[in-house]
Amino acid sequence: MTRLALLRRARSMLILGLAVRNLFRNTRRTVITSGAVVFGVALQVLGWGLVDGLDDNFLRAVSTTTTGDILLRPPEYPTDGLSYPLEEAAAPPALTGFSGEAASRVLFSARVVHKADAARAVGVAYDPDQDYRVFPRERWRVQGVWPDAGQSQVALGDALGRLLGVGVGDEVVVQARTVDGAQNALSYTITALVHTDNGQLDNTAVWLRMDAADALLQLQGRRTHLSLHVGTLEDAAVVRDRLQAAGAFTGPDGKLWDAKTTREEAADMLAINDIRRRAILMLVGVIMAIAATGIANTVIMAAYERVREIGTLLALGMKRRDVSLLFLTEGAMLGLGAGSVGAAIGTAGVLYWQFNGIVLGEETMKATGNLPVSAIIYTHFNWGPVIGSLVFSALVAIFASVQPARFASRLNPADAVRAD
Amino acid sequence: MSSAPAVDSQLLCQLEDVKKSYPMGDLLVQALKGVSVGITAGEFTAFAGPSGSGKSTILNLIGCLDRPSSGRVLLEGKDVATLGDAELGDLRARRIGFIFQSFNLIPVLTAYENVELALRLAGAPEKGQREVVQEALRSVGLADYMTRRPAQLSGGQQQRVAIARALVKKPALIIADEPTANLDSKNGAAILDLMKTMNAENRTTFLFSTHDAMVMERARRIIRLADGEIVSDDAAGPAAAGA
Structure with a gap:
């Protein structure tokens, strides 16, 4: 050296x-x-972890229960998720060249009647041989057993069951229109109440095997949804584009099915979370502005209190830029120190709830309506907000220290050494 | 009255017709009105005079803490007016030690660290620094107080730390601004005797500003100022006369 x-x-x-x-x-x-600064940084890290967790929650809730990694719908089928027009159902594409797991479903508007009670519902007709491969059911809570082949049996979402006051073994009538538009109604025995952790399904779903649905809806081989499991969510867009280019999504009638990844399906909800992130940033920005004022005040007071000391340092030969650097360093350390404490608190919170989850109460779940939201939100830790907030807090502190540092470095040592 | 510069081949510092004025409100106050004086290496000199006579201003200029409004201040032959801030800082760090009336120790540092600070700012090599600092504190009788902070020391002890801080880098010149003003007479005398010993042992030049008779008694040269002018230059002060 x-x-x-x-x-x-x-x-x-x-x-x-x-x-x-x-x-x-x-x-x-x-x-x-x-x-x-501690409060602002902790809020940012915690808030970010929570919103990232909400993203995960939503993506997990839809991908493990309704979309898979890629969801295909017939060409004219609405994508708003609010209506289920059976007349748009079509024979599904053969998925030539796709080696992953696929499951077809038919979703339809239904009415479930039990004695004098009735409720609007969404019928979910599934092929049991395929369905569990795309939608693993290990984490679902099933009270009872899934319907058997060839039987007039259904499973209900557990919240729908509670709404109707029915349980396993009770009889219900399911009313729906057939593919051709005719009204139909059949009686079924409830074999299970299902909790998928997707509030939308648990509140509204009537689960039928495809053969049972065929009898009710006269499907004639038509389907409304086709879900693919390709591995990770990140792979989905690439796989979708490749398969689409290879013609794998073209149905027997020559029409191209619409294919969306889970992330695209969830775009609206993810956009809402982006708004939440911006709101957190704004709030943190206001808090940090207050913090900056406090830091500026502290460093200014330090500079005025230490005029004689600064004069002494200058008299002893410290360079003016080093005096300036000293105050900037003090500001930066204050910001980084406080930021680190805030980041540690925020990270501890995020990690705690990442492993233990935040259980949404029943009232909260009711408030989510039919949104596909899980009842447990697991926060999601990532380094981005931690590093970002640390850098931000240090920059805020340095910025707040610039003026005091300039004041200190410009003192005349002859006057400063004799200051009171 | 301005005295002629001292005639000596070892002239450490020379002021040539130095004027210094300060703005005070709308007025321009003339602190020095054309002072010329020379300081030889090894001197033990007091600038004496009442408040406002210009003695602190002279020390500020010689100590490179300030620049003259006109005239020249030469330190070891260099005109300090031609030096930039950084060069002046280097000069102060390496060649000049300061002792202040209010001690001016850094309160967050221990006695040891205060002394070490001067060495570090002078860019002294780290190797051997500890021994040099310890020796400096030992020489002022504070071997047992190295880890104490200024608030834990008496006024006399603080001034001793300040002396050790000024001496530790072995400067050519030590400037002491009213070094006994905040000390009782016993401590003041002890501090002065200590400085005089250092002056005798190390040939370090000491310049004081003072109106303390005790300081003037010990000075070998007394330069009296009044209203920004030198009114007398007693090159053979009482101490010299007695020596």
Whole structure:
């Protein structure tokens, strides 16, 4: 190491050492000033973890129960998820060239009647040989057993069952229109109440095997949904594009089925979460602005209180830029220190809820209506907001220290050494 | 009255017709009105005079803490007016030690660290620094107080730390601005005797500003100022006369 480099290192160490000592000169003031930064950074890390967790929650809820990794619908079928026009059902494409798992379903508007009670429902007709391969059911809670082949049996979403006041073994009538538009109604025995952790299904679903649905709807081989499991969500768009280009999504009638990845399906909900992120950023921005004012105030007070000390440092030969650097370092350390505490608190919260989850109460779940939201939200930790908020808090603190640092470095040492 | 520069081949510092004025409100106050004086290496000199006479201003200029409005200040032959801020800082760090009336120790540092600070700012090599600092504190009688902070030291002890801080880098010149003003007479005398010993042992030049008779008694040269002018230059002060 050259002499110049040694001198620079020694100077940096001197400035760092002095800055650390100065920060603890008035511990109470430092702690109070740090409070806003700690709160702002903790809020950002925690808020971000929660919103990322909401993204995960929503994507998990839909991908494991309704969409798979890629969801295909007939060409004219609405994609708003609010209506289920059976007349748009069509024979599904053969998925030539696709080697993953696929499951076809028929979703239809239905009415479930039990004695004098009735409720609107969404029928979910599934092929049991395919369905569990795309929608693993290990985490679903099933009270009873799934319907058997060739039997007039259904399973109900557990919340729908509670709404109708029915249980396993009870009889219900399911009313629906056939593919051709005729009204039909058949009686079924309830074999299970199903909790999928997707509020939309649990509130509204009537689960029928495809053979039972055929009898009710006269499907004639038509389907409304085809879900593909391709591995990770990230692979989905690539696989979709490749298969689409290869013609795998073209039905026997020559029409191309519409294919969307889970992320595209969830775009509206994810966009809402982006709004939440922006709201958090704005809130954090306001808190950090308050923090910046506090830091500026603290560093300005430190500069005015230490005029004689600064004069002494200058008299002893400290360079003006080093005096400036000393104050900027103090500000940066204050910001980084407080930011680190905030990030640690936020991270601890995110990690705790990442493993334990936040259980949404029954009232909250009711408030989510028929949105596909899981009853447990697991926060999602990632380093981005932690590093981002640390850098942000350090920058805010440095910015707030610029003016005091300039004041300190411009003092006339002759006057400053005699200051009171 | 302005005295002629001292005639000596070892002239450490020279002021040539130095004027210094300060703005004070709308007024321009003339702190020095054309002062010329020379300081030889190894001097133990006091600038004496009442408040406002310009003695602190002279020390500020010699100590490179300030620049003259006109005239020249030469330190070891260099005109300080031609030096930039950084060069002046280097000069102060390496060649000049300061002792202040209010001690001016850094309160968050221990006695040891205060002394070490001067060495570090002077860019002294880290190797051997500890021994040099310890020796400096030992020489001022504070071997047992190295880990104490200024608030844990008496005024006399603080001034001793300040002396050790000024001496540790072995400067050519030590400037002491009213070094005894905040000390009782016993401590003041002890501090002065200590400085005089350092002056005798190390040939370090000491310049004081003072109106303390005790300081003037020990000075070998007394330069009296009034209203920004040198009114007398007693090159052989009482101490010299007695020596």
